[in-house]
Amino acid sequence: MxxxxxxxxxxxxxxxxxxxxxxxxxxxxxxxxxxxxxxxxxxxxxxxxxxxxxxxxxxxxxxxxxxxxxxxxxxxxxxxxxxxxxxxxxxxxxxxxxxxxxxxRFGTPAQKQFFLPRILSGAHFWCQGYSEPQAGSDLAALQMRAERDGDDFICNGSKIWTTHANVANWMFCLVRTTRGPKPQQGISFLLIDMTTPGIEVLPIVMNSGEWIQNQVFFDDVRVPVANVLGDIDDGWTVAKYLLQFERGGSAYAPDLQIRLDALKRVAPDMPELAAKLADLEIRLEVLDALESEILSAVSNGREIGADASMMKILGTELQQRLTELALEAAGPLARAWQPAAGRAGGPVLDYPGPIGDHISGEPWQAIAPLRYLNERAGSIYAGTNEIQRDIIAKADLRL
Structure with missing residues (x-):
């Protein structure tokens, strides 16, 4: 492109x-x-x-x-x-x-003054407290409670699949503050200091061996009411806005194009593989055009709605397809687990470290299975792609 x-x-x-x-x-x-x-x-x-x-x-x-x-x-x-x-x-x-x-979008002047400079500098490193053991794609089913006690909320419950909770010092979190006739009602959006007493983080180790995901437990954790973003009981409005950025606020195409170009250079001269890479590149052109339109809308302050779901589906499924073709190109040199070859996104637990400098094949061949295993999750996180198709069907096709 x-x-x-x-x-x-x-x-x-x-x-x-x-x-x-x-x-x-x-x-x-x-x-x-x-x-x-x-x-x-x-x-x-x-x-x-x-x-x-x-x-x-x-x-x-x-x-x-x-x-x-x-x-x-x-x-x-x-x-x-x-x-x-x-x-x-x-x-x-x-x-x-x-x-x-x-x-x-929703912060008070005091919240903007406190949080934004620290986000920019990296002094605050964030994780997302959305999913729960019984509330994944059906996020409105969340049960983590936050009960008002004076100027604080007392939080009890747990979150799961929490990326980087093991290194984060702040979490933006959805909690249930009241119960209404609809499950989306009575949810508040809290900004939680991860150093607060009562928070426990336990690792979830991925198939690749990396510790990136976590389960987080909250036992009588006190959070100031001043840390509510938006209105109390109206956190669903904030969450819907933020999900547009999680699903469609950044572009997949530039990184995928670079990875595709690299694969075309190193892949063996196999006509069947070349045809598959060409098909992927055509689909990537479509994604790039969509992303340009979506990012233009975001930059002009327009909400992108179901387009974010479309971008998430195309981006994650093309990611997965690229890892499949990388495995095919690497062939038998793509061993199942070679942490020494790559730069993992988190600690690799129970791995003693490289033994010498030996890996099977070239680094891209050794990394191929690790990326394949990690990016199987792409069609699940930020709302499964099945849920995204439901959103598109309802919003755009009126089904």
């Missing part, structure tokens, strides 16, 4: 390239190039965020008055492509791409 750029945007692209060439260390490039999941390893991600924050580029979509870059949609596309091409690690989306936009 190629962009026809104006002279100003060409100059911006060169500025981005120069910046990446100057500030990307060899270790940061390695972290980006050898990712085994959608998340870079935590230390590399935070180091890169500090560099971007110093430049004023940590939050491309935020308004300038709140410390963002205030870039146009084209500039954001340029940066996303150049970042991926250079091998820079992505930042965690939980703070800058999710909590931040929600606070910008």
């Amino acid at each position: 190629s962009l026809k750029l104006s002279p100003a945007d060409e100059a911006f692209r060169q500025e981005v390239r120069d910046f990446l060439a100057t500030h990307l260390t060899a270790d940061l490039r390695l972290s980006g190039e050898r990712m085994t999941s959608v998340y870079a390893d935590h230390e590399a991600s935070m180091a890169w965020q500090a560099i971007l924050h110093a430049k004023g580029w940590a939050a491309p979509a935020w308004p300038v008055e709140h410390g963002g870059a205030g870039w146009s949609v084209v500039q954001r596309h340029i940066f996303a492509r150049e970042r991926a091409a250079a091998g820079a690690p992505p930042l965690s989306p939980m703070g800058i791409a999710m909590a931040g936009p929600a606070i910008l």
